Amino acid sequence: MLALAACTSASGDDDDDDGRLQTSLTIDPLAFLGDVRCSSEPGAIRSYVATLTDESAEGGPFTLASSPPIPCSSRVSFTYVVEGHEYTARIDGYTQHAEELAPVGDETSGSPHMLVDGAPVAPRWTWACPGPDAMDDAGKLVAKTGVNVVVQGCASVAAPDDAPRAAILLDPASALGALRCGADDREVASFDVLPEDSALAPVLGVGCPPAEPVVYDLGAAPGRAHFFRLEARNAAGDRLFGSSCFATASAGITVTATCAPLSDTGALELDLDAFLAAEQLACGAGASSYTAAEPRPDSGQPGTEVPHVPYVGPVPCGKRALLSALSPGTYTTSVEVLDAKGTPVRSASCAGEVRPGATTRATCAPSASRAPR
Structure with a gap:
């Protein structure tokens, strides 16, 4: 259901069938665009992707499924929010039209990472809502029962003049080689991605086939080689396969990691x-x-x-x-x-x-x- 948590809205109202207002959080482009032009002119923003994080979730912050690509002239509303919980939002802006972008995985994956013609593309702008200067009690985003809370107080955290972001996309399925996904003894049921760099978090229990590639957002980190240990297990967990993957990060580019075929020796x-x-x-x-x-x-x-x-x-x-x-x-x-x-x-x-x-x-x-x- 999280993949369907965001829906576009031409107005600020999200009503139930009986006319009552739903509990929701709405992103209005007016809250973050500022001096950035929303138009079809060269260099202007044309679309955005919004991602909410529940800062009050039990066990720590929990990131909801991202919205689909939204035209820069439209609002987007999140209705699967919890009354009384505090939220933050991240807005990624693109120079591509919304219909040119596709989330990694599929249209309902909820991934914040976008593809253009099958190739990864990085956002040109990024905003945080509320911004660093609005994180007092008055600036917090708190869901209220029966109220459509419109997000405000956004601030730019990455613009064209800032250091461009780098990212690595790693698809565990690219290492299958002669193996295949399945529940048999010599078939792969799950993957673990283990970065050599301790600054990057391991990603464990990725299903086979993966719902979407694993993406590491490196921010404005300088370009250098990154190495990963890839481990795969069968359904019983008693057979281990291994592989190594690497990618050379480059500023402002999402690169795809290259993986050797999995082997049990x-x-x-x-x-x-x-x-x-x-x-x-x-x-x-x-x-x-x-x-x-x-x-x-x-x-x-x-x-x-x-x-x-x-x-x-x-x-x-x-x-x-x-x-x-x-x-x-x-x-x-x-x-x-x-x-x-x-x-x-x-x-x-x-x-x-x-x-x-x-x-x-x-x-x-x-x-x-x-x-x-």
Whole structure:
């Protein structure tokens, strides 16, 4: 029902069938336009999208479904408001006509993020209602029973002369690859989006297929690369798939993140630079290459040491080796460093925890049966 909470109104009245006035909050363009022209002239505003947040909701502020794109000459009313609750509003203004805009997801998704011909588009203006200077008791927006409260006291928080906003759109379904949504054991039921940047909040429990992409509004943050861990689970929750996504943010642009296909296996990467430095051994005649034995799951129990049988290598000294297609878990592999004649000069034990769809850098330490110096 939240997706249908906003409806356009040619006047300020929202009546029930019996003629009584509904409890509602109404956005009037006169409250926020100010000096911004509403017309078909180049550079003028043509439409807007309004979003209400219930500041009195139990458990903390709750954002309602946004209005559909509204012509800049029309009001929009929200009727699913709670008497006595305090609200704030965000208005995003666009240079496109309302009919040119489509919410991410579909027309009833309630998403505040817009598409033009299938491509994300950022608002050119943003207003907050009430504005920062009107947040006293007199300026609060409080829903009243049987009253259509008209929002006033809006203030611009982002205009064309301000730093443009950046955003990242991440569609978890783009990582499905050969998988598909469903309730079977090897089908995906839900996604978790886990940003590497702690300043961005994780988004958990996204359904498969997603109702709409996940959108991160970065504000006026400078352009840089952002990385995300994407995890997917089956309906039973006992099978985990993983992937990585990235996007390079750019001021004033909504970019789409690129995701690798989901996988239920991972990889262990071997990089001996730190180990060789600790052993005071440099790449050259003394350390020319290395080999790695087949990685073995760590049971946590001591066991009989397995003879070193090369699984990868010889790998040139200074190069990294990738042990791939490993099921999730902690693995250990034995490594032997060889000199230019192929004689072992050091032995190491390298371990790391493998996660689905990820590459883990192994930590290497001298093994118990180290090769002679």
